[in-house]
Amino acid sequence: MADIRNIVVLTGAGISAESGVPTFRGPDGLWEGHRVEDVATPQAYARDPDLVLDFYDQRRAKLHTVEPNPAHDALGRLDAEWPGELLIVTQNVDDLHERGGAKRLLHMHGELKSGWCLACGDRRPFEGKMAERPTCPACGARGHIRPDIVWFGEMPYQMERIEAALSTCDLFVSIGTSGAVYPAAGFVQSARQFGAQTLEMNLDPSEGSFFFHESRMGKAGELVPEWVEGLLSG
Numbered sequence: 001m002a003d004i005r006n007i008v009v010l011t012g013a014g015i016s017a018e019s020g021v022p023t024f025r026g027p028d029g030l031w032e033g034h035r036v037e038d039v040a041t042p043q044a045y046a047r048d049p050d051l052v053l054d055f056y057d058q059r060r061a062k063l064h065t066v067e068p069n070p071a072h073d074a075l076g077r078l079d080a081e082w083p084g085e086l087l088i089v090t091q092n093v094d095d096l097h098e099r100g101g102a103k104r105l106l107h108m109h110g111e112l113k114s115g116w117c118l119a120c121g122d123r124r125p126f127e128g129k130m131a132e133r134p135t136c137p138a139c140g141a142r143g144h145i146r147p148d149i150v151w152f153g154e155m156p157y158q159m160e161r162i163e164a165a166l167s168t169c170d171l172f173v174s175i176g177t178s179g180a181v182y183p184a185a186g187f188v189q190s191a192r193q194f195g196a197q198t199l200e201m202n203l204d205p206s207e208g209s210f211f212f213h214e215s216r217m218g219k220a221g222e223l224v225p226e227w228v229e230g231l232l233s234g
Contacts, residue, residue: 004197004231005084008162008169009075010187012091014176014203015220019066021094041152049146053131056147059093060112060127068100071175071220074228076101081232087165091177091184093149108156108184114148117141123148156183166190173199173227176220179206188212201227 013023038044039055068076075088079102088105090097093112097105115126122138126145133143150156166172172191179185188198188211200212201223209215216223 004170006165006169007078007082007084007086007171007173008165008187008191008196009078009086009088010091010172010174010177010184011075011088011097012175012177012184014178015069015071015224016066016092016094016096017176018071018219018221019069019096021062021066021092021096036152040149042154045146045151050131053129053146056112056149057129057131063094063112066094066096068096069221071224072096072100072102074100074225078228078232079104085165085168087162087169089162089165089184089187091181106158106161108150108158108162110147110149110157112147112149115145116148117145119144159183162187163190166196167194169194169196171199172196173201174206174212175201175224177202177206179208199227 017023034055039052045052075097079086079088086104088097088102089108090105091109093107093110095111095113113125113127114123115130116123117136117138119136119141120139122136124137128134130145130147134145135142136145166187169191172188174188177184185208188208192198192211198212200206200209200215201220202215202217203219204217205215
């Protein structure tokens with residue numbers, strides 16, 4: 001590990017689940033009682049905007065009831081102390097990485113606490129209730145703000161930046177991801193193609209577990225602090 005300088009970390013629902021954030025799809029295939037098709041597609045928003053906006057308003061409000069866990073805190077420490085390049089790419093839409101101290105961070109699937117005005121394209125931090133059809137602070141249009149979330153059928157954010165980081169990293173680490181959702185599931189193959197070492201930390205082997213050089217199974221709140229401590233202590 002002495003030759004490791006540039007690191008890309010991918011995190012998924014598993015890291016936030018340990019803080020009490022429900023995973024995207026539960027064992028019954030539902031997301032907090034709703035079919036994903038009814039709350040996480042552009043078609044669902046066009047069909048029933050009240051349902052979709054209220055769903056995300058509730059998810060946003062619940063962020064105040066959860067706290068970062070030791071895995072988030074450890075990645076915040078890595079961000080503060082790692083002298084090389086670091087990019088933490090999260091599939092999660094919560095703000096637990098930020099609250100854990102991470103700054104070199106990219107939300108590839110958007111953020112619950114961000115709004116996107118479809119009238120003018122403005123994106124900015126958002127608190128409150130979109131279901132109340134607020135006015136856009138940029139253009140003044142009312143009722144056009146939607147969650148700044150990547151829904152099924154939409155392109156994840158900043159893919160060029162992610163691909164550039166994968167092409168130059170020495171180590172790719174995946175934490176708490178199922179390995180079932182693309183393009184994120186393919187990041188390990190991209191990193192390996194450019195010669196990176198690869199490490200997976202997960203409760204159970206992911207669908208792409210065989211692509212990783214090393215897999216560590218267990219809770220992120222235990223595995224990640226141990227890994228960060230070992231990395232920083234050299």
